[in-house]
Amino acid sequence: MPKIHGMTIALIGSAIAAVGVMIAPLFVDLFQIMQLTVFAAMAILALSLGFIWGYGGILCFGQTSFFGLGAYAYAVAAINFGDSTPAIVLAIIVPVIFAALLGYFIIYGGVSDVYLGVITLTVSLILLNLVNSTAGDVYKIGTARLGGFNGIPGVPTINMPGDSSYILSPEQAWILTGLALIAVYLGLRVLIASTFGRVIIAIRENETRAALLGYDPRIYKLLTFMIGGAVAGFAGALYVNWGAFVSPTIFALGLSAQIIIWVIIGGRGTLVGPIIGCLLVQWMVTEIGSQQTLDASFILGAVLIGFVLLVPKGIAPTVRDFVAARLSRSNSDTVIEDVKQ
Amino acid sequence: MSVTPLLETKNLTIRFGGVTAVNNVNFTLREQELRCLIGPNGAGKSTFFKLLTGQLQPTEGHVHLRGKDISGAFPHQISRLGVGIKTQVPNVFDAMTVEENLWIAARQKHTPIFSSDLAEAIMTQLRLTGIAKREVGQLSHGQRQWVEIGTVLAGEPDLILLDEPAAGMTHDEVDRTAELILEINKKRALVVVEHDMQFIRKIAKTVTVLHQGAVLIEEDVHTALQDKRVQDVYLGKGLAV
Amino acid sequence: MDIAIIVGLDIISGIASLLLISAGLAVIFGMMKIINLAHGEFLMLGAYTTVLSVSAGVNIWLAMLVISPVVVGLFGVIVERCLIQFLYGRLVDTMLATWGLSLVIVGATTMIFGNTIVGVASPLGGFSVGQYQTSLYTPFLAVMAILLMVLIWAVMRFTRAGLIARAVMQNPEMAATLGVNPAKVYMATFGAGAAISGLAGGLLAPVAGIVPTMGAAYIAKAFITVVGGGTSILWGLISASGLFGFINQIAAFLTTPVFGEVILFISAVILIRLLPLGISGKFFKGRL
Numbered sequence: 020m021p022k023i024h025g026m027t028i029a030l031i032g033s034a035i036a037a038v039g040v041m042i043a044p045l046f047v048d049l050f051q052i053m054q055l056t057v058f059a060a061m062a063i064l065a066l067s068l069g070f071i072w073g074y075g076g077i078l079c080f081g082q083t084s085f086f087g088l089g090a091y092a093y094a095v096a097a098i099n100f101g102d103s104t105p106a107i108v109l110a111i112i113v114p115v116i117f118a119a120l121l122g123y124f125i126i127y128g129g130v131s132d133v134y135l136g137v138i139t140l141t142v143s144l145i146l147l148n149l150v151n152s153t154a155g156d157v158y159k160i161g162t163a164r165l166g167g168f169n170g171i172p173g174v175p176t177i178n179m180p181g182d183s184s185y186i187l188s189p190e191q192a193w194i195l196t197g198l199a200l201i202a203v204y205l206g207l208r209v210l211i212a213s214t215f216g217r218v219i220i221a222i223r224e225n226e227t228r229a230a231l232l233g234y235d236p237r238i239y240k241l242l243t244f245m246i247g248g249a250v251a252g253f254a255g256a257l258y259v260n261w262g263a264f265v266s267p268t269i270f271a272l273g274l275s276a277q278i279i280i281w282v283i284i285g286g287r288g289t290l291v292g293p294i295i296g297c298l299l300v301q302w303m304v305t306e307i308g309s310q311q312t313l314d315a316s317f318i319l320g321a322v323l324i325g326f327v328l329l330v331p332k333g334i335a336p337t338v339r340d341f342v343a344a345r346l347s348r349s350n351s352d353t354v355i356e357d358v359k360q
Numbered sequence: 361m362s363v364t365p366l367l368e369t370k371n372l373t374i375r376f377g378g379v380t381a382v383n384n385v386n387f388t389l390r391e392q393e394l395r396c397l398i399g400p401n402g403a404g405k406s407t408f409f410k411l412l413t414g415q416l417q418p419t420e421g422h423v424h425l426r427g428k429d430i431s432g433a434f435p436h437q438i439s440r441l442g443v444g445i446k447t448q449v450p451n452v453f454d455a456m457t458v459e460e461n462l463w464i465a466a467r468q469k470h471t472p473i474f475s476s477d478l479a480e481a482i483m484t485q486l487r488l489t490g491i492a493k494r495e496v497g498q499l500s501h502g503q504r505q506w507v508e509i510g511t512v513l514a515g516e517p518d519l520i521l522l523d524e525p526a527a528g529m530t531h532d533e534v535d536r537t538a539e540l541i542l543e544i545n546k547k548r549a550l551v552v553v554e555h556d557m558q559f560i561r562k563i564a565k566t567v568t569v570l571h572q573g574a575v576l577i578e579e580d581v582h583t584a585l586q587d588k589r590v591q592d593v594y595l596g597k598g599l600a601v
Numbered sequence: 602m603d604i605a606i607i608v609g610l611d612i613i614s615g616i617a618s619l620l621l622i623s624a625g626l627a628v629i630f631g632m633m634k635i636i637n638l639a640h641g642e643f644l645m646l647g648a649y650t651t652v653l654s655v656s657a658g659v660n661i662w663l664a665m666l667v668i669s670p671v672v673v674g675l676f677g678v679i680v681e682r683c684l685i686q687f688l689y690g691r692l693v694d695t696m697l698a699t700w701g702l703s704l705v706i707v708g709a710t711t712m713i714f715g716n717t718i719v720g721v722a723s724p725l726g727g728f729s730v731g732q733y734q735t736s737l738y739t740p741f742l743a744v745m746a747i748l749l750m751v752l753i754w755a756v757m758r759f760t761r762a763g764l765i766a767r768a769v770m771q772n773p774e775m776a777a778t779l780g781v782n783p784a785k786v787y788m789a790t791f792g793a794g795a796a797i798s799g800l801a802g803g804l805l806a807p808v809a810g811i812v813p814t815m816g817a818a819y820i821a822k823a824f825i826t827v828v829g830g831g832t833s834i835l836w837g838l839i840s841a842s843g844l845f846g847f848i849n850q851i852a853a854f855l856t857t858p859v860f861g862e863v864i865l866f867i868s869a870v871i872l873i874r875l876l877p878l879g880i881s882g883k884f885f886k887g888r889l
Contacts, residue, residue, distance in 0.1 A: 144817065321701070
């Protein structure tokens with residue numbers, strides 16, 4: 020496991036990425052800036068699952084529940100307050116509370132991975148049906164109508180904190196979202212390097228041993244699950260901000276599957292992996308969308324099956340192991356070219 | 361009874377369906393005592409340890425630690441009261457290094473810096489320093505056992521339960537383990553489950569023999585191993601005593 | 602009084618539909634301890650098979666009761682041979698692969714049949730209870746659900762395949778030492794589970810809007826039922842369907858169908874907190 024060395028690389032990489040984010044508007048057009056913004060918001064969502072699954076060992080098939088709740092919480096609060104700052108706070112708090120309640124029941128119930136995955140997936144399906152059924156005037160929170168399957172249009176986008184009349188331009192929104200991605204990445208890196216992070220990895224590796232050493236696995240898992248909910252909710256707020264619109268399809272099975280695919284492709288047990296996986300898949304889906312012959316679901320499903328069968332670790336860990344093997348081989352000066360499997 | 365024993369079980373019993381794995385066991389251990397627990401396979405030794413550490417809940421009876429009833433408590437709670445266990449099958453953190461395994465164990469009680477020092481000291485004591493940066497998953501069975509013993513020591517428990525600490529070790533390693541146990545015993549109480557009678561003779565003073573979940577006898581080691589009933593129990597399994 | 606009869610019929614039909622849509626999933630879960638995430642698509646394929654057979658001039662009863670289970674069952678066997686068998690012992694990867702399969706099936710069906718709703722006419726008429734009209738097809742589904750349970754019970758109880766299945770459910774390792782080939786058992790399990798889902802899909806065809814994505818509408822309830830029931834195939838399924846079907850219909854009657862589903866889910870989550878191994882893990886341990 021890389022420690023000090025890895026953290027230095029992460030910091031340098033983040034600094035370069037931050038500069039890239041800032042100067043990107045000088046080089047690409049508005050359409051591409053918009054595209055990059057939604058990719059970055061989705062990449063934060065990918066980080067949330069990459070963290071709880073890859074490090075916490077929590078198999079959550081319905082991570083989009085927290086993303087969607089964050090998005091709806093942002094939309095409702097932004098419409099009511101006319102100011103995005105408290106809306107973003109609520110977009111984090113609401114999913115965290117939901118994750119705490121749900122997590123209490125399933126994690127303290129001590130259910131297996133299989134159950135956890137299925138129950139969390141079911142949650143997203145139920146939320147989809149629930150929000151879909153909120154058409155009509157009775158379903159409104161404050162001045163915000165939930166709108167059922169039509170969703171909520173015209174959501175106020177992000178403004179400068181303290182000045183609700185200063186709305187961020189698309190370029191500024193991009194810089195905010197891009198920097199948010201980098202900040203979330205670094206925040207999670209620090210968290211993983213902390214005692215808390217090491218304990219959750221230990222629990223992932225061997226829950227029995229962790230308990231026999233005096234750590235309560237349930238509270239650590241619950242906190243991990245809640246942090247994942249917070250990050251996903253924050254991503255949801257940024258996502259709504261991108262399109263000024265949210266609809267129940269945010270809870271649909273397709274997005275749940277995509278989040279899993281991002282993390283599988285990129286690799287569990289890394290943070291860069293899920294970001295790479297997310298960007299690759301987003302780009303691929305956009306490309307597929309621009310032609311008519313192949314269905315996106317079909318390709319995504321095939322990619323998922325292919326990775327599970329052939330590259331179960333995902334891209335980032337496979338590359339990392341390969342590089343590590345090459346380095347140690349050149350160090351020991353052995354010139355054996357063994358065939359890759 | 362003037363002094364409260366470190367560990368005391370009262371009528372401890374667990375049944376799985378129709379099988380009584382641990383049957384009405386009354387077991388007492390003094391502070392800093394070293395006790396060996398022997399008995400043929402299936403005698404209930406590992407199950408007894410799981411009851412002591414909260415991995416299983418007793419069907420009947422109680423476990424007291426320094427007079428406090430801990431039956432029904434969670435494993436992490438019992439651990440914090442000062443009970444450490446090396447399980448029969450090594451339970452370690454495979455994807456972490458030896459150093460990190462010990463650090464995590466020490467960190468439960470101590471500050472990060474003190475934990476690093478403690479991990480360092482234990483690695484020296486157990487001669488693990490050379491493999492400090494290796495991932496535990498890549499080590500041999502014997503080395504993994506040492507790492508697990510190290511994590512138990514790093515938790516600084518008052519009572520250490522060792523389930524077959526010498527299994528799968530070479531002759532030299534077995535000798536070292538025996539020495540280590542005697543050294544640990546200077547400060548802490550231990551209960552050791554082992555099949556290797558040479559090993560038992562080296563370390564034991566008092567031996568408790570379990571048979572079919574119940575205490576057969578509890579005697580001084582020489583008397584116990586000469587006992588006709590103990591020999592019958594073991595001869596049934598074809599083991600030389 | 603009439604309303605009581607109607608609500609009673611609703612409860613029976615709710616329980617029956619849970620039994621039908623969950624049975625195939627329960628068979629695979631009970632034997633292999635995984636949740637087949639392509640379950641909804643197996644139902645969908647069953648429904649499409651019936652629709653296509655009927656439009657090709659086949660008798661609807663034959664299509665629903667024979668062709669759908671056979672076609673989807675064979676499909677299940679193929680899936681097991683081409684995909685699942687490579688992932689034995691990797692529970693999470695197996696579930697992920699079935700999820701990928703689900704996406705592939707939805708995508709392929711969309712490319713072939715398009716995203717339009719098709720359907721078949723119900724082969725049975727209606728009847729009335731006082732002022733309320735209801736379809737004869739509802740009690741028919743209840744009868745089919747009961748027959749399916751009896752069939753599963755009889756197979757488990759009286760056939761050699763059932764004996765092997767019970768042995769595997771109890772203790773897979775031990776079953777292997779008895780000379781049972783686990784590969785064959787899992788192939789047969791997946792085939793049987795798929796066939797039952799195909800049958801359920803066929804039976805649902807006359808009462809469902811059939812689109813490639815229809816599976817998603819059923820899986821939430823099926824997942825809850827199977828997880829709540831636990832790994833004992835028959836008793837877990839029957840107890841969970843009974844409990845959840847009742848709760849769902851009463852809650853739906855008092856509020857709306859969607860809130861009925863929400864209340865169903867909340868009660869299932871509370872149940873899981875109390876009984877992490879499901880109802881059968883507590884009350885029907887080691888039974889069918």
